[in-house]
Amino acid sequence: MPKLNRRQFSFATAAAVTTATLSRPSLAVSPNDKLGVCIAGVNSRGNEHIRGFNKDPRTEIRAIVDIDESVGQQRAAKIKELQGKAPEVFKDVREALEFDGIDILTCATPNHWHALMGVWAMQAGKDVYIEKPISHNIHEGRALVEAAKKYGRMFQTGTQSRSSSACQEMVKFIEDGGIGEVKFARGLCYKRRKSIGAKGDYPIPEKVDFDLWSGPATYTDPKLTRGRFHYDWHWQRHYGNGDLGNQGPHQTDIARWGLGLNRHPNSVVSYGGRLGYDIERDDPAYVDAGDTANTEVSIYDYGDKCIVFETRGLDVAESLGDEVATMFGKERGNKIGVIFYGTEGYVAQTTYSYCRAFDKNMKLTKEFRAKDVGDAHFANFIDACQSRDYSTLNADAMTGHLSAAVSHLGNISYYLGEENKVDASELEATLSKIKSLDDNSATLARTVQHLKSNRVDLDKTPIALGPHLKFDPKAEVFLENAEANKMLTREYRQGFEVPDGANV
Numbered sequence: 008m009p010k011l012n013r014r015q016f017s018f019a020t021a022a023a024v025t026t027a028t029l030s031r032p033s034l035a036v037s038p039n040d041k042l043g044v045c046i047a048g049v050n051s052r053g054n055e056h057i058r059g060f061n062k063d064p065r066t067e068i069r070a071i072v073d074i075d076e077s078v079g080q081q082r083a084a085k086i087k088e089l090q091g092k093a094p095e096v097f098k099d100v101r102e103a104l105e106f107d108g109i110d111i112l113t114c115a116t117p118n119h120w121h122a123l124m125g126v127w128a129m130q131a132g133k134d135v136y137i138e139k140p141i142s143h144n145i146h147e148g149r150a151l152v153e154a155a156k157k158y159g160r161m162f163q164t165g166t167q168s169r170s171s172s173a174c175q176e177m178v179k180f181i182e183d184g185g186i187g188e189v190k191f192a193r194g195l196c197y198k199r200r201k202s203i204g205a206k207g208d209y210p211i212p213e214k215v216d217f218d219l220w221s222g223p224a225t226y227t228d229p230k231l232t233r234g235r236f237h238y239d240w241h242w243q244r245h246y247g248n249g250d251l252g253n254q255g256p257h258q259t260d261i262a263r264w265g266l267g268l269n270r271h272p273n274s275v276v277s278y279g280g281r282l283g284y285d286i287e288r289d290d291p292a293y294v295d296a297g298d299t300a301n302t303e304v305s306i307y308d309y310g311d312k313c314i315v316f317e318t319r320g321l322d323v324a325e326s327l328g329d330e331v332a333t334m335f336g337k338e339r340g341n342k343i344g345v346i347f348y349g350t351e352g353y354v355a356q357t358t359y360s361y362c363r364a365f366d367k368n369m370k371l372t373k374e375f376r377a378k379d380v381g382d383a384h385f386a387n388f389i390d391a392c393q394s395r396d397y398s399t400l401n402a403d404a405m406t407g408h409l410s411a412a413v414s415h416l417g418n419i420s421y422y423l424g425e426e427n428k429v430d431a432s433e434l435e436a437t438l439s440k441i442k443s444l445d446d447n448s449a450t451l452a453r454t455v456q457h458l459k460s461n462r463v464d465l466d467k468t469p470i471a472l473g474p475h476l477k478f479d480p481k482a483e484v485f486l487e488n489a490e491a492n493k494m495l496t497r498e499y500r501q502g503f504e505v506p507d508g509a510n511v
Contacts, residue, residue, distance in 0.1 A: 041065060042392055043108040045133075047072035047100050047124055048116030049082040050237050052138055052165075056113045057082065059385040061089045066111070066389060070095045070103045075237070076214040098216055100124055104131040111392060114138060115165075119224045119246045122147030122505050129160040130511070134392045136385075138165035139256035140248060140411035141404070143223075145483055146496035146507065148408035148415075153508035155397075155404040163388035163400055164407030166260045168359045170384035173377035174261060177354055177362040180373065181265050185364060186349030190312045191444040192266055194258035195331065196250050197342035200320040202284040203239040206232045206296045223503040233296045242297030244422070249299025250318045252414035254343060260402075260410035261345045261356050262314045269405075271412055271480035272307040272314070276441055277420040277473045278434060278451075279303035283321045283463045291467075302470075304454055305417030306443050313444035316417060319457055326456040328449075330355075333369045348444075416478060419485075419494045424473030431455050431465060434472055441475055 044066050046056045050073065060066045068086050071094050073079040079096040087093035097103040104112070104127060112128035113136040114121055122142045125135045135155075141164050142148035155162040168174045181189055209231040211217045217229045224245055233239045241247035263269070279300040285293040301320030307313065324339045334355035335342040347354040352372065353365045359380045364373040377383075387401045397403065429437070431451070438447040458465060477486040485491040499505060 041067040042110040043069040044111045045070040045103050045109045047114045049073050050078045053115035056115055068094050069108050070106050072097045072100045072103045074098050074216045074220040117240050117246050119143045120222045122151055123223050125151050126154045126511055129154040129158045134161040136163045136388050140252050141407035142411050144496055145412050145415050147505045148411050149508040150505050150511050152404045152408050154511040161391045162404040164402040166257055166402045167380050167384040168261055169401035170387050171359050171377045171380040173360050173362050173375040176375045178265050186354055187351030189347050189349040191348045192262035192314050193346045194262050194316040195342055195344055196254040197319045197323040202287055202295045203242055203297050204234040209234050212236050223499050225498050242299050244299050248414055251303055251417050255414045256410045258345050259413040265347050266312050268309055272309050274308045274477045275416045275420050276475040277305040277417045278470055280471050282468055283461050286462045300421055308442050315445045321461040325460040326453050328453050419491055420473030420476050425471050427472050428469040429472045
């Protein structure tokens with residue numbers, strides 16, 4: 008069949024939706040009919056989508072999309088074993104959206120494809136579930152918010168903690184004054200990430216359509232600069248957003264939720280670097296193929312409230328700080344979660360299904376537990392698809408947009424200051440002048456100690472300091488910084504442009 012470009016596809020599908028789909032209260036004929044699901048991106052996180060939508064009796068997986076033909080066929084065989092019927096397999100999501108019987112598109116592709124798939128799907132009259140971050144940049148997040156409004160589609164962000172009864176009870180506990188007044192939260196991604204290998208000429212996997220995989224991203228030489236094709240795009244900013252944008256949206260979402268912040272911050276500043284991999288490889292000349300930070304601290308000012316997010320990609324056994332060591336444990340291993348600081352105590356979200364409260368003396372006072380968080384999040388989405396009540400969604404498009412934007416804003420500051428290498432004393436002097444409810448000097452000291460404990464020589468590879476950027480939360484633009492505003496969007500390939508919110 009002929010393939011439509013984006014403009015042709017958008018016009019045709021939008022017209023069809025306006026005249027047919029939106030006039031119906033639901034895509035299903037009756038509550039007893041199964042909703043047809045198409046899962047896009049089935050190599051990694053897409054496996055959880057397969058498990059979750061197969062488990063729910065209200066849905067049937069009728070199509071899958073993957074640009075790797077071998078992966079697509081393997082997953083189709085697996086789905087046939089699970090539900091007794093194989094799904095149709097597509098490489099191009101546009102063809103899948105024209106396939107009969109599809110009510111829902113779920114997206115677990117690389118980040119640079121998230122928003123465009125979501126916009127196309129909603130224009131085609133489908134409800135949408137997109138993994139975090141829902142966008143590669145702020146422009147894309149706004150497009151998804153406006154598309155959900157315009158086409159009346161259900162949209163769920165894959166931040167599963169929103170459907171965790173443990174996290175819901177924790178947030179209620181904070182709102183009810185369980186730890187007094189709370190104005191500050193710290194998000195943690197202390198998650199070991201090894202080097203992805205040196206830059207080099209690596210072959211594209213044999214059955215991968217690299218042109219289609221590139222999608223909205225400008226086309227690069229198919230000679231890759233990374234050895235592992237299907238995951239390490241996370242650490243190349245052309246496609247991914249580093250761990251601030253990978254793991255981060257889970258924790259920044261919970262931090263915003265607990266603080267009651269339903270808007271963008273007023274300002275941001277980040278510092279960090281991609282550090283320590285030359286030590287890991289015992290080669291002073293070694294250059295890792297990634298170009299996102301593996302060590303990054305971002306400070307977000309919301310006026311009377313504040314969020315700090317810390318990314319640590321090297322070994323995290325030392326320099327945890329008293330709060331983290333007490334709430335997350337001193338033993339080796341990743342420390343991922345959020346700490347809320349109250350006038351009368353602390354609350355820590357340590358997993359999606361477990362949170363706990365402490366008094367000011369660090370004595371455990373309350374625990375919150377949940378089960379089957381992922382299933383609950385899928386179920387909440389399917390409930391909304393059947394009821395057509397957008398207000399029942401636990402993580403709608405705006406929720407996903409605001410939480411992804413926290414990551415995007417932090418990365419923009421880091422990227423703009425990437426070449427601004429400063430020593431620790433200069434960095435401390437600068438941070439002391441930046442408004443924050445955190446102890447900026449103490450956080451910097453822990454970060455420096457973390458790097459030194461991993462044998463990083465900060466005289467040879469100093470930390471980079473980004474500019475302190477002021478942001479207009481309503482207009483979604485930086486104030487008096489043209490270079491930063493350019494990074495709110497990206498250059499798109501013809502036929503794969505993500506429209507702005509006013510033109511979805």
